[in-house]
Amino acid sequence: MKIGIIGYGIVGAILGYYLSKDSEHEVHVYDIDTYQGTKNAVGIICPWVSQRRNKTWYHIAKEGVKCLHELSCDMNDSSFMIQNGVLLFHENLDRFYTIALDHAKEEPIMGIPQILNQKAMTSLLPPYIKIPNQALFIPGGFQIEGATLLERLKQKSQIQFHQQWAHLTGDCGINGTDFDTICVCAGGFTSDLLDSFDIDSTMQKGMMLTLNDTYQTLPNQPVIMPQGEIDILSRNQVIAIGASHQDVFDSFDVETDVIEKLLLQTKTTIPSIKMDAIDSVMVGVRSVSKDKTPYITQLNKNVFVIAGLGSSGLTTGPYLAYKLSQFILKQDSDPSIFDARRVGEK
Numbered sequence: 001m002k003i004g005i006i007g008y009g010i011v012g013a014i015l016g017y018y019l020s021k022d023s024e025h026e027v028h029v030y031d032i033d034t035y036q037g038t039k040n041a042v043g044i045i046c047p048w049v050s051q052r053r054n055k056t057w058y059h060i061a062k063e064g065v066k067c068l069h070e071l072s073c074d075m076n077d078s079s080f081m082i083q084n085g086v087l088l089f090h091e092n093l094d095r096f097y098t099i100a101l102d103h104a105k106e107e108p109i110m111g112i113p114q115i116l117n118q119k120a121m122t123s124l125l126p127p128y129i130k131i132p133n134q135a136l137f138i139p140g141g142f143q144i145e146g147a148t149l150l151e152r153l154k155q156k157s158q159i160q161f162h163q164q165w166a167h168l169t170g171d172c173g174i175n176g177t178d179f180d181t182i183c184v185c186a187g188g189f190t191s192d193l194l195d196s197f198d199i200d201s202t203m204q205k206g207m208m209l210t211l212n213d214t215y216q217t218l219p220n221q222p223v224i225m226p227q228g229e230i231d232i233l234s235r236n237q238v239i240a241i242g243a244s245h246q247d248v249f250d251s252f253d254v255e256t257d258v259i260e261k262l263l264l265q266t267k268t269t270i271p272s273i274k275m276d277a278i279d280s281v282m283v284g285v286r287s288v289s290k291d292k293t294p295y296i297t298q299l300n301k302n303v304f305v306i307a308g309l310g311s312s313g314l315t316t317g318p319y320l321a322y323k324l325s326q327f328i329l330k331q332d333s334d335p336s337i338f339d340a341r342r343v344g345e346k
Ligand SMILES: Cc1cc2nc3c(=O)[nH]c(=O)nc-3n(C[C@H](O)[C@H](O)[C@H](O)COP(=O)(O)OP(=O)(O)OC[C@H]3O[C@@H](n4cnc5c(N)ncnc54)[C@H](O)[C@@H]3O)c2cc1C
Pocket: 006, 007, 008, 009, 010, 011, 012, 030, 031, 032, 033, 034, 035, 036, 037, 038, 039, 040, 041, 042, 043, 044, 045, 164, 165, 166, 167, 185, 186, 187, 188, 189, 190, 193, 205, 206, 207, 208, 242, 243, 244, 283, 284, 285, 286, 287, 306, 307, 309, 310, 311, 312, 313, 314, 315, 316, 317
Protein backbone atom coordinates (compact mmCIF):
# COMPACT_ATOMS: atom_id res chain seq x y z
CA MET A 1 0.00 0.00 0.00
CA LYS A 2 1.20 3.52 -0.80
CA ILE A 3 0.28 5.91 2.01
CA GLY A 4 0.60 9.71 2.06
CA ILE A 5 0.67 11.73 5.29
CA ILE A 6 0.29 15.51 5.31
CA GLY A 7 1.90 17.05 8.40
CA TYR A 8 4.80 15.88 10.55
CA GLY A 9 3.72 17.00 14.00
CA ILE A 10 3.12 14.45 16.76
CA VAL A 11 0.15 12.91 14.92
CA GLY A 12 1.78 12.51 11.50
CA ALA A 13 5.05 11.31 13.06
CA ILE A 14 3.45 8.59 15.20
CA LEU A 15 1.26 7.47 12.30
CA GLY A 16 4.30 7.35 10.03
CA TYR A 17 6.20 5.31 12.62
CA TYR A 18 3.54 2.61 13.00
CA LEU A 19 2.53 2.50 9.32
CA SER A 20 6.10 2.19 8.08
CA LYS A 21 7.01 -0.56 10.56
CA ASP A 22 5.49 -2.96 8.09
CA SER A 23 7.93 -2.75 5.18
CA GLU A 24 5.11 -3.84 2.85
CA HIS A 25 3.90 -0.24 2.87
CA GLU A 26 5.49 2.80 1.25
CA VAL A 27 4.92 5.84 3.48
CA HIS A 28 5.44 9.39 2.17
CA VAL A 29 5.27 12.37 4.56
CA TYR A 30 4.82 15.97 3.41
CA ASP A 31 5.62 18.76 5.86
CA ILE A 32 6.63 22.37 5.67
CA ASP A 33 7.11 22.93 9.45
CA THR A 34 5.22 26.20 9.76
CA TYR A 35 4.16 27.44 13.20
CA GLN A 36 3.90 23.83 14.20
CA GLY A 37 2.09 22.97 17.43
CA THR A 38 4.30 20.04 18.42
CA LYS A 39 7.70 21.79 18.40
CA ASN A 40 6.34 24.99 19.95
CA ALA A 41 4.30 23.35 22.70
CA VAL A 42 4.92 23.60 26.41
CA GLY A 43 4.69 19.82 26.57
CA ILE A 44 2.77 18.94 29.74
CA ILE A 45 1.18 15.52 29.98
CA CYS A 46 -1.12 15.37 32.99
CA PRO A 47 -4.77 14.90 32.00
CA TRP A 48 -5.91 13.42 35.31
CA VAL A 49 -6.37 16.75 37.12
CA SER A 50 -8.40 18.37 34.37
CA GLN A 51 -11.76 19.80 35.41
CA ARG A 52 -13.28 19.06 31.99
CA ARG A 53 -16.49 17.03 32.13
CA ASN A 54 -16.02 15.84 28.56
CA LYS A 55 -15.78 12.04 28.90
CA THR A 56 -14.68 11.46 25.29
CA TRP A 57 -11.81 13.91 25.76
CA TYR A 58 -10.74 12.25 29.01
CA HIS A 59 -10.82 8.77 27.46
CA ILE A 60 -8.65 9.88 24.52
CA ALA A 61 -6.28 11.77 26.82
CA LYS A 62 -5.72 9.01 29.38
CA GLU A 63 -5.20 6.46 26.61
CA GLY A 64 -2.83 8.94 24.94
CA VAL A 65 -0.59 8.89 28.02
CA LYS A 66 -0.39 5.10 27.83
CA CYS A 67 0.41 5.32 24.11
CA LEU A 68 3.34 7.67 24.83
CA HIS A 69 4.77 5.20 27.37
CA GLU A 70 4.23 2.29 24.97
CA LEU A 71 5.83 4.24 22.14
CA SER A 72 8.87 4.95 24.27
CA CYS A 73 9.17 1.20 25.11
CA ASP A 74 8.66 0.25 21.45
CA MET A 75 11.35 2.72 20.32
CA ASN A 76 13.55 1.80 23.28
CA ASP A 77 14.04 5.52 23.78
CA SER A 78 12.63 7.79 26.48
CA SER A 79 14.89 10.77 25.75
CA PHE A 80 11.84 12.84 24.72
CA MET A 81 10.15 12.39 28.12
CA ILE A 82 11.13 14.32 31.25
CA GLN A 83 9.51 12.51 34.13
CA ASN A 84 9.76 14.71 37.22
CA GLY A 85 6.08 14.89 38.08
CA VAL A 86 3.65 17.81 38.09
CA LEU A 87 2.90 20.25 40.93
CA LEU A 88 -0.48 21.95 40.95
CA PHE A 89 -0.66 25.31 42.74
CA HIS A 90 -4.29 26.19 43.45
CA GLU A 91 -6.31 27.84 46.18
CA ASN A 92 -8.88 25.04 46.09
CA LEU A 93 -6.57 22.03 46.25
CA ASP A 94 -9.10 19.73 47.92
CA ARG A 95 -11.27 19.62 44.82
CA PHE A 96 -8.31 18.65 42.61
CA TYR A 97 -7.05 16.16 45.18
CA THR A 98 -10.44 14.41 45.09
CA ILE A 99 -10.47 14.34 41.26
CA ALA A 100 -6.89 13.03 41.21
CA LEU A 101 -7.52 10.31 43.82
CA ASP A 102 -10.56 9.18 41.87
CA HIS A 103 -8.58 8.83 38.63
CA ALA A 104 -5.59 7.25 40.37
CA LYS A 105 -7.71 4.19 41.27
CA GLU A 106 -8.03 3.37 37.57
CA GLU A 107 -4.80 4.85 36.26
CA PRO A 108 -1.85 3.46 38.24
CA ILE A 109 0.43 5.15 35.69
CA MET A 110 -0.23 8.51 37.41
CA GLY A 111 1.23 7.35 40.74
CA ILE A 112 -0.25 8.26 44.10
CA PRO A 113 -1.32 11.93 44.30
CA GLN A 114 0.07 13.70 47.35
CA ILE A 115 -0.42 17.04 49.04
CA LEU A 116 3.06 18.49 49.67
CA ASN A 117 3.81 21.19 52.22
CA GLN A 118 6.11 24.15 51.62
CA LYS A 119 9.12 22.47 53.24
CA ALA A 120 8.81 19.38 51.02
CA MET A 121 8.79 21.60 47.91
CA THR A 122 11.82 23.73 48.80
CA SER A 123 14.35 21.21 47.53
CA LEU A 124 12.36 20.61 44.32
CA LEU A 125 12.10 24.21 43.11
CA PRO A 126 14.54 27.08 42.46
CA PRO A 127 14.61 29.93 45.01
CA TYR A 128 12.91 32.53 42.79
CA ILE A 129 9.67 30.48 42.81
CA LYS A 130 7.11 31.66 45.36
CA ILE A 131 6.11 28.37 46.93
CA PRO A 132 2.58 28.17 48.33
CA ASN A 133 1.79 26.55 51.69
CA GLN A 134 0.55 23.43 49.94
CA ALA A 135 0.46 21.97 46.44
CA LEU A 136 -0.83 18.80 44.82
CA PHE A 137 1.90 16.54 43.43
CA ILE A 138 1.14 14.05 40.62
CA PRO A 139 4.22 11.80 40.38
CA GLY A 140 3.25 10.28 37.01
CA GLY A 141 2.73 13.65 35.30
CA PHE A 142 5.53 14.46 32.89
CA GLN A 143 6.59 16.67 30.01
CA ILE A 144 7.63 15.83 26.50
CA GLU A 145 10.02 17.65 24.24
CA GLY A 146 8.21 17.76 20.90
CA ALA A 147 11.24 18.46 18.68
CA THR A 148 13.21 15.57 20.23
CA LEU A 149 10.29 13.18 19.79
CA LEU A 150 9.90 14.09 16.10
CA GLU A 151 13.63 13.70 15.50
CA ARG A 152 13.79 10.28 17.20
CA LEU A 153 10.71 9.06 15.32
CA LYS A 154 12.22 10.19 12.03
CA GLN A 155 15.40 8.21 12.77
CA LYS A 156 13.39 5.07 13.59
CA SER A 157 10.76 5.25 10.83
CA GLN A 158 11.03 4.04 7.26
CA ILE A 159 9.34 7.10 5.77
CA GLN A 160 10.11 9.14 2.67
CA PHE A 161 10.09 12.77 3.70
CA HIS A 162 9.10 15.60 1.34
CA GLN A 163 9.75 19.08 2.64
CA GLN A 164 7.06 20.77 0.59
CA TRP A 165 3.60 22.28 0.87
CA ALA A 166 0.98 19.63 0.11
CA HIS A 167 -2.33 19.98 -1.73
CA LEU A 168 -4.91 17.25 -2.17
CA THR A 169 -5.33 16.36 -5.83
CA GLY A 170 -7.89 14.08 -7.48
CA ASP A 171 -9.73 11.53 -5.30
CA CYS A 172 -6.68 10.37 -3.37
CA GLY A 173 -3.59 12.30 -4.44
CA ILE A 174 -1.03 14.73 -3.05
CA ASN A 175 0.56 17.28 -5.39
CA GLY A 176 -0.38 15.10 -8.38
CA THR A 177 0.93 11.77 -6.97
CA ASP A 178 -1.73 9.12 -6.34
CA PHE A 179 -1.91 7.17 -3.08
CA ASP A 180 -4.00 4.26 -1.78
CA THR A 181 -4.59 6.09 1.49
CA ILE A 182 -4.02 9.65 2.69
CA CYS A 183 -3.93 10.93 6.29
CA VAL A 184 -4.33 14.66 6.85
CA CYS A 185 -2.54 15.62 10.10
CA ALA A 186 -2.11 19.33 9.39
CA GLY A 187 -2.83 20.72 12.88
CA GLY A 188 -4.01 24.34 12.84
CA PHE A 189 -3.79 24.42 9.03
CA THR A 190 -6.44 21.69 8.57
CA SER A 191 -9.19 24.07 7.46
CA ASP A 192 -6.84 25.93 5.07
CA LEU A 193 -5.81 22.67 3.44
CA LEU A 194 -9.38 21.36 3.27
CA ASP A 195 -10.92 24.67 2.22
CA SER A 196 -13.39 23.03 -0.15
CA PHE A 197 -14.90 21.07 2.79
CA ASP A 198 -16.83 22.21 5.82
CA ILE A 199 -14.43 20.80 8.42
CA ASP A 200 -14.77 21.30 12.18
CA SER A 201 -11.41 22.95 12.79
CA THR A 202 -10.44 26.54 13.48
CA MET A 203 -6.93 27.85 13.93
CA GLN A 204 -5.87 29.06 17.38
CA LYS A 205 -2.57 30.81 18.00
CA GLY A 206 -0.39 30.02 21.02
CA MET A 207 2.72 31.78 22.30
CA MET A 208 5.25 30.37 24.71
CA LEU A 209 8.29 32.18 26.12
CA THR A 210 11.62 31.19 27.59
CA LEU A 211 13.62 33.09 30.20
CA ASN A 212 17.30 33.99 30.15
CA ASP A 213 19.87 32.20 32.30
CA THR A 214 19.43 34.45 35.32
CA TYR A 215 16.58 32.00 35.99
CA GLN A 216 18.51 28.77 36.55
CA THR A 217 16.66 25.47 36.66
CA LEU A 218 17.13 22.45 38.93
CA PRO A 219 17.90 19.01 37.42
CA ASN A 220 14.75 17.25 38.69
CA GLN A 221 12.40 20.18 38.71
CA PRO A 222 8.72 19.19 38.37
CA VAL A 223 6.33 21.04 36.07
CA ILE A 224 4.37 23.78 37.86
CA MET A 225 0.72 24.30 36.95
CA PRO A 226 -0.39 27.47 38.73
CA GLN A 227 -4.00 28.65 38.72
CA GLY A 228 -4.90 30.26 35.37
CA GLU A 229 -3.69 29.95 31.80
CA ILE A 230 0.05 29.51 32.31
CA ASP A 231 2.37 26.64 33.19
CA ILE A 232 6.03 26.89 34.18
CA LEU A 233 8.64 24.27 33.48
CA SER A 234 12.28 23.56 32.81
CA ARG A 235 12.89 22.88 29.09
CA ASN A 236 16.44 22.17 27.96
CA GLN A 237 17.67 23.75 31.20
CA VAL A 238 15.80 27.01 30.69
CA ILE A 239 12.52 28.13 32.16
CA ALA A 240 9.62 28.00 29.69
CA ILE A 241 6.28 29.69 30.33
CA GLY A 242 3.15 29.21 28.30
CA ALA A 243 0.88 29.44 26.72
CA SER A 244 -1.55 31.95 25.25
CA HIS A 245 -4.82 30.79 23.64
CA GLN A 246 -5.73 33.29 20.90
CA ASP A 247 -8.83 32.53 18.85
CA VAL A 248 -8.69 35.93 17.16
CA PHE A 249 -5.41 37.19 15.71
CA ASP A 250 -4.20 39.19 12.72
CA SER A 251 -0.77 37.67 12.14
CA PHE A 252 1.67 35.05 13.41
CA ASP A 253 3.86 37.82 14.87
CA VAL A 254 4.73 38.06 18.55
CA GLU A 255 2.29 40.49 20.23
CA THR A 256 3.67 42.44 23.18
CA ASP A 257 0.30 42.84 24.90
CA VAL A 258 -0.20 39.06 24.92
CA ILE A 259 3.30 38.55 26.36
CA GLU A 260 2.55 41.16 29.03
CA LYS A 261 -0.57 39.22 30.04
CA LEU A 262 1.45 36.00 30.34
CA LEU A 263 4.04 37.80 32.47
CA LEU A 264 1.35 39.26 34.72
CA GLN A 265 -0.01 35.79 35.40
CA THR A 266 3.53 34.51 36.03
CA LYS A 267 4.18 37.16 38.71
CA THR A 268 2.16 35.22 41.29
CA THR A 269 4.66 32.35 41.01
CA ILE A 270 7.83 34.24 39.93
CA PRO A 271 7.42 37.68 41.56
CA SER A 272 10.72 39.01 40.14
CA ILE A 273 9.76 38.39 36.50
CA LYS A 274 10.17 41.33 34.08
CA MET A 275 9.99 41.82 30.32
CA ASP A 276 13.82 41.93 30.04
CA ALA A 277 14.04 38.37 31.43
CA ILE A 278 12.57 36.98 28.22
CA ASP A 279 15.05 35.22 25.99
CA SER A 280 12.78 33.95 23.20
CA VAL A 281 9.15 33.67 22.18
CA MET A 282 7.80 30.73 20.20
CA VAL A 283 4.60 30.77 18.17
CA GLY A 284 2.56 27.71 17.26
CA VAL A 285 -0.98 27.06 16.08
CA ARG A 286 -3.57 24.56 17.25
CA SER A 287 -6.62 23.02 15.56
CA VAL A 288 -9.70 23.57 17.72
CA SER A 289 -13.06 21.85 17.19
CA LYS A 290 -16.42 23.33 18.23
CA ASP A 291 -16.81 21.08 21.29
CA LYS A 292 -13.05 21.04 22.01
CA THR A 293 -12.88 17.29 21.40
CA PRO A 294 -10.21 15.78 19.14
CA TYR A 295 -11.43 13.45 16.43
CA ILE A 296 -10.72 11.22 13.44
CA THR A 297 -12.96 11.60 10.41
CA GLN A 298 -13.08 10.50 6.77
CA LEU A 299 -13.30 12.73 3.71
CA ASN A 300 -13.94 9.64 1.63
CA LYS A 301 -13.16 5.93 1.93
CA ASN A 302 -9.41 6.47 1.62
CA VAL A 303 -8.75 9.96 3.00
CA PHE A 304 -8.66 10.35 6.79
CA VAL A 305 -8.30 13.46 8.95
CA ILE A 306 -7.13 13.80 12.56
CA ALA A 307 -7.83 17.25 13.97
CA GLY A 308 -9.33 19.28 16.82
CA LEU A 309 -6.51 18.43 19.23
CA GLY A 310 -6.55 21.90 20.79
CA SER A 311 -4.39 22.70 23.78
CA SER A 312 -3.79 19.09 24.85
CA GLY A 313 -2.79 17.55 21.54
CA LEU A 314 0.50 16.12 22.75
CA THR A 315 -1.60 14.13 25.23
CA THR A 316 -4.51 13.13 22.96
CA GLY A 317 -2.75 12.94 19.55
CA PRO A 318 -0.78 9.72 20.21
CA TYR A 319 -3.94 7.66 20.84
CA LEU A 320 -5.73 8.89 17.72
CA ALA A 321 -2.62 8.34 15.61
CA TYR A 322 -2.19 4.82 16.98
CA LYS A 323 -5.88 3.95 16.46
CA LEU A 324 -5.85 5.20 12.87
CA SER A 325 -2.65 3.29 12.09
CA GLN A 326 -4.27 0.09 13.38
CA PHE A 327 -7.39 0.73 11.29
CA ILE A 328 -5.35 1.30 8.12
CA LEU A 329 -3.27 -1.79 8.83
CA LYS A 330 -6.55 -3.68 9.35
CA GLN A 331 -5.60 -4.68 12.91
CA ASP A 332 -8.56 -2.74 14.27
CA SER A 333 -11.65 -2.68 12.10
CA ASP A 334 -13.89 -0.69 14.47
CA PRO A 335 -15.52 2.02 12.29
CA SER A 336 -16.84 3.79 15.41
CA ILE A 337 -13.45 5.52 15.74
CA PHE A 338 -14.64 7.87 12.96
CA ASP A 339 -16.79 10.87 13.73
CA ALA A 340 -18.70 11.57 10.52
CA ARG A 341 -20.30 14.78 11.91
CA ARG A 342 -17.00 16.63 11.68
CA VAL A 343 -16.96 17.08 7.93
CA GLY A 344 -19.45 18.09 5.28
CA GLU A 345 -19.54 19.43 1.73
CA LYS A 346 -19.35 23.21 1.33
C1 LIG B 1 2.00 27.19 22.58
C2 LIG B 1 1.42 25.82 22.67
C3 LIG B 1 1.51 25.09 23.86
C4 LIG B 1 0.98 23.80 23.95
N1 LIG B 1 1.16 23.07 25.10
C5 LIG B 1 0.69 21.80 25.17
C6 LIG B 1 0.90 21.01 26.35
O1 LIG B 1 1.52 21.47 27.31
N2 LIG B 1 0.38 19.74 26.37
C7 LIG B 1 -0.31 19.21 25.33
O2 LIG B 1 -0.75 18.05 25.42
N3 LIG B 1 -0.49 19.92 24.19
C8 LIG B 1 -0.02 21.20 24.10
N4 LIG B 1 -0.23 21.95 22.96
C9 LIG B 1 -1.05 21.38 21.87
C10 LIG B 1 -0.24 20.50 20.96
O3 LIG B 1 1.02 21.06 20.74
C11 LIG B 1 -0.96 20.33 19.61
O4 LIG B 1 -2.32 20.03 19.80
C12 LIG B 1 -0.31 19.19 18.84
O5 LIG B 1 1.07 19.39 18.74
C13 LIG B 1 -0.93 19.06 17.47
O6 LIG B 1 -0.23 18.09 16.76
P1 LIG B 1 -0.51 17.84 15.22
O7 LIG B 1 0.41 16.77 14.79
O8 LIG B 1 -1.98 17.66 15.03
O9 LIG B 1 -0.18 19.25 14.53
P2 LIG B 1 1.19 20.06 14.44
O10 LIG B 1 2.15 19.65 15.47
O11 LIG B 1 0.81 21.50 14.37
O12 LIG B 1 1.79 19.60 13.03
C14 LIG B 1 1.15 19.88 11.83
C15 LIG B 1 2.21 20.00 10.75
O13 LIG B 1 1.57 20.02 9.49
C16 LIG B 1 2.25 20.93 8.66
N5 LIG B 1 1.35 21.30 7.57
C17 LIG B 1 0.11 21.81 7.68
N6 LIG B 1 -0.45 21.96 6.46
C18 LIG B 1 0.47 21.51 5.57
C19 LIG B 1 0.49 21.40 4.15
N7 LIG B 1 -0.55 21.74 3.40
N8 LIG B 1 1.60 20.90 3.56
C20 LIG B 1 2.67 20.53 4.30
N9 LIG B 1 2.71 20.62 5.65
C21 LIG B 1 1.62 21.10 6.28
C22 LIG B 1 2.59 22.07 9.60
O14 LIG B 1 3.60 22.90 9.09
C23 LIG B 1 3.03 21.27 10.84
O15 LIG B 1 4.41 20.99 10.78
C24 LIG B 1 0.31 23.23 22.84
C25 LIG B 1 0.22 23.96 21.64
C26 LIG B 1 0.77 25.23 21.55
C27 LIG B 1 0.67 25.98 20.25
